[in-house]
Amino acid sequence: MNLRTAARGFVAFLLSVPALQGNDDWAFTYPSRNICALRGSTVEIRCNYKYPYATIVEKILWFTNKHNEPVDLRDDTDYTGRVEYSCFRHSCTWSSCTGTCKLIIEDLRQSDSAEYKFRITANNGGALSDLPGVKLSVTDHRVEVIILPRPTSQNWLELECHRMCNLTGYRTYSNWYRNEIQQRHQGYSYWFNINSEYRVSCAATGFEHLPSPSVYAPETPLVGWTPPGVIKEGSSVNLTCTSEANPVAKYTWTKVTTGHPPGHSVQGQQLSFHPIQSSHSGQYLCKAENDLGTKTSSPFSIDVKYGPKHTSVIPSPPGEIKEDGSVTLSCSSDAS
The missing domain is CATH 2.60.40.10 (Immunoglobulins)
Known part of the structure; x- marks a missing residue:
């Protein structure tokens, strides 16, 4: 597999934030602490670094927290054929030099979820950042419809299509579906009339084959x-x-x-x-x-x-019963 060709699928590009080592002669700028990427896609992790002018860089490597000792990802059998480094020096002054090194991992797997760090081995002993690295989470693409708080005295609700994995550098609109039929409406939200009979789902553009579960009002109990x-x-x-x-x-x-x-x-x-x-x-x-x-x-x-209860006998006519007279006795009971 030629990793220098255009990467298949989505590539997550990361915005850098300062993450400096304590020694002023050495400095590392890592990406944001946490990133999320899709299984099967390609991710790019960047590190900008600074080192003393007189330093001779002998080796650079990326490694993970999966092993007790740093193991160059290019030598890690779990990444064979899927890893590339793209590193170059920017410039030098009388005191220091700066450079950038990018780690590119293709065909991401869920087992690639780990913390990644950059290391330089130099003639003066090298430098290793003691700061947290970049935590990569690899997941399948999932979206869900969330219901925003209901406006007062209105019969409409705003629904929002929420991506479970916040893909860095990846922005897209959502396609909305009513009873699994795509609507013309596209956007991050959808207005739903309360007690409507239809079901609503959404899918991110480019991922129409992976729609969210539908949301809908209760059916007749x-x-x-x-x-x-x-x-x-x-x-x-x-x-x-x-x-x-x-x-x-x-x-x-x-x-x-x-x-x-x-x-x-x-x-x-x-x-x-x-x-x-x-x-x-x-x-x-x-x-x-x-x-x-x-x-x-x-x-x-x-x-x-229930069985008989409150059983009683009632004479008719009521009152005193005389000899040779006629009387009817009725038996009454509550039962079902």
């Missing part, structure tokens, strides 16, 4: 119960509400009384009765809600079965 079958008084019963949504929905239960507004609300995906009583019979509603909207289930009826 479904209610089930365990254990299945007849609900008997005194048993333990759990109602469970489920709704497909992203972000994950929050659930609220209310009992419906005919002719009255919904009663006390209970939070949670499950509504539990331990034990269930005959007074729990009735209709229940489950509401699923996230930042993008709200949906309510159809009424779910509970009919609690």
